Amino acid sequence: MVEPAVMVTVPGPMLERAVEAAVGDGFVAGTVVRTVSLPMIDSIEVGLTVTIVGAYFDLVERADARVPVRVHGRVTVGRPSGEPLPISLPPLDVEVRALVEAQLDLGVDQVRLVIDLPGVEFLGASVVGVEGAAPSDPMAQMAQMALAETGDTLFSSLGREVGPIGMDLTGIPVAELGLSPGRAVIRSTDGALTVTIGGVTGETASAHRTPPSREDRIGVSIDADLLGPVLSFLATRALGGIPAPFDLDLSAAPGSLSVGVRNTRVLGPPIPDFRTGVRTAVHLTRRQDHLEVRLAGAWLELPGPLGVFDGIGRAAATLGASVMPIVARLPISYPLPNVDDLTVRIASLAVGTDRIDAQLEFVDTDE
Numbered sequence: 001m002v003e004p005a006v007m008v009t010v011p012g013p014m015l016e017r018a019v020e021a022a023v024g025d026g027f028v029a030g031t032v033v034r035t036v037s038l039p040m041i042d043s044i045e046v047g048l049t050v051t052i053v054g055a056y057f058d059l060v061e062r063a064d065a066r067v068p069v070r071v072h073g074r075v076t077v078g079r080p081s082g083e084p085l086p087i088s089l090p091p092l093d094v095e096v097r098a099l100v101e102a103q104l105d106l107g108v109d110q111v112r113l114v115i116d117l118p119g120v121e122f123l124g125a126s127v128v129g130v131e132g133a134a135p136s137d138p139m140a141q142m143a144q145m146a147l148a149e150t151g152d153t154l155f156s157s158l159g160r161e162v163g164p165i166g167m168d169l170t171g172i173p174v175a176e177l178g179l180s181p182g183r184a185v186i187r188s189t190d191g192a193l194t195v196t197i198g199g200v201t202g203e204t205a206s207a208h209r210t211p212p213s214r215e216d217r218i219g220v221s222i223d224a225d226l227l228g229p230v231l232s233f234l235a236t237r238a239l240g241g242i243p244a245p246f247d248l249d250l251s252a253a254p255g256s257l258s259v260g261v262r263n264t265r266v267l268g269p270p271i272p273d274f275r276t277g278v279r280t281a282v283h284l285t286r287r288q289d290h291l292e293v294r295l296a297g298a299w300l301e302l303p304g305p306l307g308v309f310d311g312i313g314r315a316a317a318t319l320g321a322s323v324m325p326i327v328a329r330l331p332i333s334y335p336l337p338n339v340d341d342l343t344v345r346i347a348s349l350a351v352g353t354d355r356i357d358a359q360l361e362f363v364d365t366d367e
Contacts, residue, residue, distance in 0.1 A: 005179060005199025005226055009219035011192045011212050012057040017362055019055045021342050026051040026074065030162045032154055033080050036145075047080040050158055062188045066099040066121070074131070075154075077143055089143040093129035096155055098122045104184040104195060106174045113167045117159035125155060178229035191215075199223055217347055218360040224252035227356075249277075255351050256283045260301060277301040286332065286349045295326040333363065 010018075031049040054072040062068075073096060077089045099121040103114040127144055130137070174181050180198035187194050192212070212219040228250040249260035262277035281296040333345040348359040 004196045004221075005223045006195075006197040007219075007221045008195040008197075009189075009192050009212060010195070011215045011217075012059050013215045014212075014218055014362065015057050015193060016055060017216075017342075021362075023052055023054065026053045028052075029073070030158050031080070032157050032161065034154070044085075045080060046077050046085070048154060049076045049078065050074070050155070051076070057193070059188050059191050059193060061190050064101075065103075065186050066101045067186070067188045067193060069098055069100050071096045071098065072128075090133045090137075091131045092127050092143055093131065094125055095128050096122065096125045098155075102186055104186060104197075106179060106181050106184065106197065108175055108181055109173055110168055111172050111174065115165050117162050117164060120156075120159050122155050122159075176229060176232075178226040199226060212359060216361055220358045220360055222356045222358075224250070224257075224352075224354050224356060227252070227257065252351055252356065253353060255285075256281055256296060257351065262301075284349060284351055286346060287329075289332065291330040291332050291346060291349070293328040293330060 029050045029052050031047045033045060033047050035043050035045050037043050051074045052071060053074055056070045056072070058068040058070065060068065073094050075092045075094055077085070077091075079085055101116045101119055103112075103116065105112045105114065130143065178199050182198065184198075185196040187196075228248045232248050247262050247264055249262070251258045258279060258281050260277050260279040262275045265275060277300070278298060279301050280298040283292075283294045283296050285292040285294070333343045335343050342362050342364065344360050345363050346358055347361045350357045
């Protein structure tokens, strides 16, 4: 059982938009060579090239990791050698129905997304259109005959020949970010795809399934314990890869975060911890065009018995912050890696006692 440190809920329309952005004008999946017999032509060896142009997801509750999908593609019939056919056959627009298993593997310093094409269960295929010709056109009918002669083996053979396809995102320090290396749990639910990633921050984690408020948004829930490792990682990067010389202790409360900073401990137990630290409280608010970070107070945390005076310092700091507030602004939109036309924007943000819930949306880069 994976303790959910991060849970992402993606509705079908958002998956379809992501696929559309990824394939662009079309992704050539491969070519399968077959020998077919056509009217007025003896048996001839042809290459059927499949180009993926889009996908639609019929998401329903399932007990396994397979996702129901309808892939829209274009099949072009030609000679494997590149020589012209005796007759010109128009490309066919096809729809392939299948159950596809996607795998998200988290390594120590990378994330790999894999589509298991050899393991795809093909449920059927049909011709939904003919490019540049009417379905009754003789050449269109011959192209459909060439496709029909290959049977369902065209797409299963393509999956075996192409093999698993994947994308590696390197340089992501999974363990440093508080995540547990291993395979994420991907499940098809009613109308959405849910991805669960485990954490190493404690025995239990508090992320939960956050249904998107609209079909054009993604629901994200993050366990608050992950924020400490994430901030430590960002501090290390800011120092040019040198480990940060301090420890972070972070906790969440409704609407705010509390961050404690102490120098790195040199001597561990049984030596008592006599480090003095600084603790801050910040309020997070999503504004119209930015994320507002407002300092609600900063005070010293004294070690041992002196900690009884921390409340006085906190009260004074809170009063000071109300008189002279310190506010920072963070962007709410971030570009997607390897996708030029889309950015992801924080549509809403809610901080709870043990987790942070957010709604994300895609926007065109030129908006």
